[in-house]
Amino acid sequence: MLQPPVRFHQTHLLTAALLAAGALAGLSSAPFAEASDRTPHAEHQELSSPGKVEPQLDESGPGQTETARTSPLSSWSGQGCTQSSCHGGIEKIRSLDSPMMKEILARGVAVGDPDGCVPCHGGQPRAKTAAAAHQGAPVEFRSSDPKQHGPQDFYSDPSSPWINEHSCGPCHLNLVQAQWSSLMMTEAGKIQGTAWGFGALEGYEHRWGNYDYTNPEDPQARLGSEAYQHYMSEKSAAHPQLYVNSHETLPAAPQGDALAQISEHPEQAAFTYLRAECQRCHLGVKGRKKRGDFRGMGCSACHVPYSNEGLYEGNDLTIPKDEPGHALVHSLQGTRQATVTIHEQSYRGIPVETCSTCHNRGKRIGVSYQGLMESAYGSPYTEGGGGQLGLHSKHYLSMEKDIHYQKGMLCQDCHTSVDVHGDRFLAAANLAAVEIECTDCHGTPQAYPWELPLGWGDENAKGAKQGPARGISTKVSQDQRGLAEPPGAAFAKKEKAQQPPREFLLSARGNPMPDIERRGQQVIVHTAAGKDLTLEPLRKKLLEKKLSPDALTAMVNVSSHIDTMECYTCHSSWAPQCYGCHIKIDYSEEKASFDWVMGGHRHLEAEHAAEKGEPQDPALEIPGSVQETRSYLRFENPVLGVNGEGRVTPLIPGCQTSVTIIDQQGQTVTQNKIFKATPGAEGSATGQLGSDMSPVQPHTVGKSRSCESCHASQKALGYGIGGESLVPPWNQKRVVDLTTADGRILPQGARTQIEAVEGLKRDWSAIVTKDGEQLQTVGHHFLGSGPLSAEQREKMDRRSTCVGCHQTLPEGNFAAEALHHAAVFTGQIPYSNDAHRSLLHKITNIAAWAQVLAALLSGGAIVGLFSYLMTSRRRKKS
Numbered sequence: 001m002l003q004p005p006v007r008f009h010q011t012h013l014l015t016a017a018l019l020a021a022g023a024l025a026g027l028s029s030a031p032f033a034e035a036s037d038r039t040p041h042a043e044h045q046e047l048s049s050p051g052k053v054e055p056q057l058d059e060s061g062p063g064q065t066e067t068a069r070t071s072p073l074s075s076w077s078g079q080g081c082t083q084s085s086c087h088g089g090i091e092k093i094r095s096l097d098s099p100m101m102k103e104i105l106a107r108g109v110a111v112g113d114p115d116g117c118v119p120c121h122g123g124q125p126r127a128k129t130a131a132a133a134h135q136g137a138p139v140e141f142r143s144s145d146p147k148q149h150g151p152q153d154f155y156s157d158p159s160s161p162w163i164n165e166h167s168c169g170p171c172h173l174n175l176v177q178a179q180w181s182s183l184m185m186t187e188a189g190k191i192q193g194t195a196w197g198f199g200a201l202e203g204y205e206h207r208w209g210n211y212d213y214t215n216p217e218d219p220q221a222r223l224g225s226e227a228y229q230h231y232m233s234e235k236s237a238a239h240p241q242l243y244v245n246s247h248e249t250l251p252a253a254p255q256g257d258a259l260a261q262i263s264e265h266p267e268q269a270a271f272t273y274l275r276a277e278c279q280r281c282h283l284g285v286k287g288r289k290k291r292g293d294f295r296g297m298g299c300s301a302c303h304v305p306y307s308n309e310g311l312y313e314g315n316d317l318t319i320p321k322d323e324p325g326h327a328l329v330h331s332l333q334g335t336r337q338a339t340v341t342i343h344e345q346s347y348r349g350i351p352v353e354t355c356s357t358c359h360n361r362g363k364r365i366g367v368s369y370q371g372l373m374e375s376a377y378g379s380p381y382t383e384g385g386g387g388q389l390g391l392h393s394k395h396y397l398s399m400e401k402d403i404h405y406q407k408g409m410l411c412q413d414c415h416t417s418v419d420v421h422g423d424r425f426l427a428a429a430n431l432a433a434v435e436i437e438c439t440d441c442h443g444t445p446q447a448y449p450w451e452l453p454l455g456w457g458d459e460n461a462k463g464a465k466q467g468p469a470r471g472i473s474t475k476v477s478q479d480q481r482g483l484a485e486p487p488g489a490a491f492a493k494k495e496k497a498q499q500p501p502r503e504f505l506l507s508a509r510g511n512p513m514p515d516i517e518r519r520g521q522q523v524i525v526h527t528a529a530g531k532d533l534t535l536e537p538l539r540k541k542l543l544e545k546k547l548s549p550d551a552l553t554a555m556v557n558v559s560s561h562i563d564t565m566e567c568y569t570c571h572s573s574w575a576p577q578c579y580g581c582h583i584k585i586d587y588s589e590e591k592a593s594f595d596w597v598m599g600g601h602r603h604l605e606a607e608h609a610a611e612k613g614e615p616q617d618p619a620l621e622i623p624g625s626v627q628e629t630r631s632y633l634r635f636e637n638p639v640l641g642v643n644g645e646g647r648v649t650p651l652i653p654g655c656q657t658s659v660t661i662i663d664q665q666g667q668t669v670t671q672n673k674i675f676k677a678t679p680g681a682e683g684s685a686t687g688q689l690g691s692d693m694s695p696v697q698p699h700t701v702g703k704s705r706s707c708e709s710c711h712a713s714q715k716a717l718g719y720g721i722g723g724e725s726l727v728p729p730w731n732q733k734r735v736v737d738l739t740t741a742d743g744r745i746l747p748q749g750a751r752t753q754i755e756a757v758e759g760l761k762r763d764w765s766a767i768v769t770k771d772g773e774q775l776q777t778v779g780h781h782f783l784g785s786g787p788l789s790a791e792q793r794e795k796m797d798r799r800s801t802c803v804g805c806h807q808t809l810p811e812g813n814f815a816a817e818a819l820h821h822a823a824v825f826t827g828q829i830p831y832s833n834d835a836h837r838s839l840l841h842k843i844t845n846i847a848a849w850a851q852v853l854a855a856l857l858s859g860g861a862i863v864g865l866f867s868y869l870m871t872s873r874r875r876k877k878s
Helices: 010-019 099-110 173-178 188-197 226-238 256-260 266-276 352-356 365-369 417-421 489-497 538-543 549-557 560-564 567-571 596-604 790-796 814-826 833-877
Strands: 041-043 054-056 246-249 340-342 345-347 372-375 395-398 503-506 512-519 522-526 532-535 577-586 592-594 621-623 625-634 639-642 648-653 657-662 668-673 692-695 752-754
Touching: 173 417, 188 266, 188 692, 266 577, 266 592, 266 596, 266 621, 266 625, 266 657, 266 668, 352 365, 365 372, 372 625, 538 549, 549 560, 567 648, 577 648, 592 625, 639 692
Parallel strands: 577 657
Antiparallel strands: 041 054, 340 345, 372 395, 503 512, 512 522, 522 532, 577 625, 592 621, 639 648, 648 692, 657 668
C-alpha cells in the first residue's frame, strides 16, 4: 500500500531532544505548541502520571512578549543568503534571540551559514551564484548521524508536508508524523459526506481519504496523556465506522470508458466533484489562487501569514510585491511568544482569517466565528457603483460575532494541538476529532469543570456520562504542546522553585489544557494573542446568585436541558443555513478541471517533492467542469436534531445535493436528482433521500435563543420552515403565466419557471413529518444521529399554549371575568411580555399553594373525621 512519505526514523527523536534546549516551536497551529513560548513552560520529570510534565510560568509573566523580555538582534550578517544583493531585507523567521532561532542559528553556523537559512531551506550557503545556492544541501545534513539530520535538497517551501520531515521534523517529529492522520490532510468526513449524497457510495464507512494511510500498530503510539489514550481506545471501539484503521485513496474521476458509461453510473460523477472542487483545501496542496484562498501547504498553511490578497509586503527585494501567491511576511505565527511584526504592527497567535481560508465552506465555522454570513448579493455598492469584492468566491453579510471572538480569543485558544494536528490515529469527521466541550471550562450549574467525569458532553449515546470527577492536572503532556521531546534542563530550576503547582483543566477526553488553569473557583484562560481572561464557572455563578431568571429556568429548574442538550443549542445566536446545493457536472465540449488529489500525489514523485505548489499541468486535469448554486439562504433559529453524542444540537444543511450531469455529447444524464442512500439506512426500507442535514456547532455563541424559538417553532421541531404547508413540494414544477381562477394555464407557449427537484416531497428544511416519517438523512457520520424522536418532539412542542389561558379570558368564566374587570379598573392588564410572565408566575405559585393547602385541609378533615368516629365508637362500647 502506498503510504505518504513519513520516512523519518525514530532515532531522530534524539535530534529533537538535543535541539530542544528551550523552545523549538512556532510551527504548531494549536495552542501550547511550544514549551518555551507559551505561558506555562514545562520541564520533563518522572512524576505520578506517565506521559506528563510539570508546567512552569515564564519569569516575565504570561503577558510579556519576546521583544519585551529581550532586545533582539537588529540585522543579518550580510553574508551568503542575506547579502544585500540577495535576501538582505528579508524578515526574521523568529526573533533572533528566541530559543528556537538560537538553535537554528547554531545549526546554520555548523555548516557555514551564519543566518540559519539552510537548516530549514537547504541549499548551498557558500555558493557564489543564486542558481548554485538554490540547489542541493550541505552534505552534513545527509549524514546518518541523527545529530546532523536536515534538508536533503533546496526547499523553497520547507514546511511542505512532502519534505517537512527533513526541515520541521528534527524538532517536531510527532507533528510531522501525525499530519497524515489529521482530518485537515485526509478530509475523510468531507469525502464520505459527498459520497453519501451521491447514493451512499461507501455507506457509513469512512474508508476513503486523500492518501493511503494506516494507523500505527502500537495503541500507545497515540499522542496525548495516558487517560486520553485509554479514553480514545474505548471511543474508537464504540464508533468503528469513524475511527477506522486505514484509509485508501479516493477513487479516480471517471475518464475514458468509465466516462462513456456515465449515463449508466451517474453516481460516479461524485469523484469528479470531489477532486475538482471539494479537496482543494487539504494540507497536501497549496490551494487555488483566488482572493481569500491564498495559503501555504503543510505547516505553513497555518503558521505562515497570507493576506486575502496574497501579496508580499515585507522587505525582501527579490520577492515581487505585485504578484499574488506569496506570504505576507517571512515569519512564523503560532504561539503567544511567536511575535510577528509587519508595518511596525505586532501580533501573536494565528489570526482567525488564516483558519477561514479553508473553513468557509461546509459548516462555515471560520467565517461564522468572525460574524460573516454568505450572501447571494454583492450589495452595498462600492465607490464607482461596483459590487462587493468576492472573498473565498462569495459575498458576505456582517452578522453578530461569536462572544469568544469578541473577547479576543483565537481558534487555537479552544482547539488543542491533538485535535488540530491529529494524534497519529484516524478520526474521520469533525465531531470525532475535536476533544473539547463547552463544559470543560464553564462546567454546569450543578458541577465545576473539575467535578465532571471524563467524557461528559462527549458521550457515545444518549444519557449524560457518569463516573468519578476528572479533577485537574499539575503536569502537562508534551504531545499537547507539539514538541517531539520535552525541553532540556533550562527550566528545571524554575520548576523546583515554583510553589504551589499550577492546576490545569482537563479536556473531556483527558488531556490537560496547558493554557487553561484553575485558580480557586475561577478559570484563567491565557490566550495565544496575549490576554489573560478570567472566567467564572456556572456553578460559582449559581452559588453567588449571578444567574439570570432565564438562565435559572433553563439550566437549573429544567435541569434535563443540561443532561440532554449541547450548550450551543441555546447559545448559538444564529447559524448559516444554505438550503439546497445544486451541482452541475458538465463533461461536454471537452471541459476539464484541475484534480487537487492528483496534484497532491504528484509530490510523491522525487522530482516534484520540493515544489511549493501545483503547476497548471494538463496532466493534472480531469474531464468535466463543476458549478454550484443554492435554493435559498437563512440564518435565524436553525432546525434541531440529535448528534452522534446523543445530544440535542442545531442542524444546518450539510450535503443537500441536487445533481445535474451533462455527458460528453451534451445530453442531460440527470436533472436535479437527489440520490437515495442505501436501503435500510436512516429509517427507510427503500433508501432515504441522500440530502443531508448536518449536526453543527455554529461557532456563533452569544445570548441564548428564546424558549419560544424552540418550543413554539415548527422549524425547530423538524417540520420545516412554516410547518408542512408554507412551501409547496419541490418535486412539482411551477409554471408562472396567465391562468384562470381555477389554475388552468392559458398561453400554449408558457414555460416552466421553477423546475422540479426529483423526490423532494417537502421543503429542504423539513426532516420529519408530524407522523414521524423521516424525510432526509441527518448526520450520516454517526449512527446515533437523527431527527428529534417522537417523545422529544412531544415534550418540546408548546405551540398555541396561549389558548390555555385565553380561551376563558377575558370572558367565559365568572372568576376570570371578575379578575379581568378588576385589572382593567386598577390598570393592571398585563400588556407586555414581562407583565404576562410575572402574572403567570404569580398564578402558578398561588395555584400551587392553593392545592397544597387544599390537600392539607382535606387531610386534616379526614384525620379529624376518623378521630371523631373512633372516639364515638369507644364511647358507645363503654
